[in-house]
Amino acid sequence: MSCSLGEILFYFCGMFKDVNFDGVKGVLLDLDNTVYVYDPCHEHALNACVEKATNELSISAADFKAVYNQMKKRVNHQLHGQASCHSRLLYFQYLFESLQGKTNFELPLIFYKLYWSSFFEIMKVLPEAKLFLEKCHALQLPVAIVTDLTADVQFEKIQKLGIGEHIKFLVSSEEAGKEKPEPDMFHLALQKLNLTAPDVIMIGDSLRADKAGAEALGIKWYHPWE
Numbered sequence: 001m002s003c004s005l006g007e008i009l010f011y012f013c014g015m016f017k018d019v020n021f022d023g024v025k026g027v028l029l030d031l032d033n034t035v036y037v038y039d040p041c042h043e044h045a046l047n048a049c050v051e052k053a054t055n056e057l058s059i060s061a062a063d064f065k066a067v068y069n070q071m072k073k074r075v076n077h078q079l080h081g082q083a084s085c086h087s088r089l090l091y092f093q094y095l096f097e098s099l100q101g102k103t104n105f106e107l108p109l110i111f112y113k114l115y116w117s118s119f120f121e122i123m124k125v126l127p128e129a130k131l132f133l134e135k136c137h138a139l140q141l142p143v144a145i146v147t148d149l150t151a152d153v154q155f156e157k158i159q160k161l162g163i164g165e166h167i168k169f170l171v172s173s174e175e176a177g178k179e180k181p182e183p184d185m186f187h188l189a190l191q192k193l194n195l196t197a198p199d200v201i202m203i204g205d206s207l208r209a210d211k212a213g214a215e216a217l218g219i220k221w222y223h224p225w226e
Helices: 005-016 038-056 061-078 088-100 107-122 127-138 151-161 183-193 207-215
Strands: 026-029 143-147 169-172 200-203 220-222
Touching (some): 026 183, 038 061, 169 183
Parallel strands (some): 200 220
């Protein structure tokens, strides 16, 4: 069932309602679909790439999207559990290899840069997420972002969202070598914060990645409907 943007925003903003800070000494915070809403940004970015491809490369929108999704699945499967399984550059490299039968050293980079520049155009921090970070700052609670994907992209997202001043540490799956729910990312975040599992809470949208990963280590995963 599809949801309106208003319903999506209501869902994600709800993650920050009535958080209990009693006994909390630090916060682990997911980034994608927690601090901002991912899907509209992705759709906008992919549509920009589709438009460029249909205008300049004589390929239909349906065919471009089909090959993109096929190559995304290929990369996800091939590099499962690694940060690079999300690499748009690899998606586009494989896409053009599929279409042209060889590695094109120009187009994948062009489409990679277009994708992310378009993504950042409409990416905005959720107001409730910003208020939550400001509250953590006021309470002197250090926040560590614990996020899948490569460090360069997540660094840029934090800059574009304008939340860097409220984040003490970033832990990416590229840095940790494994993705959530594997314990490596959570251990690294705790190590950086110099805290233990009972000292922190985890806030994130994913039952599989955030909830399972945190609770396996004794970290309380917060969700308003839990």
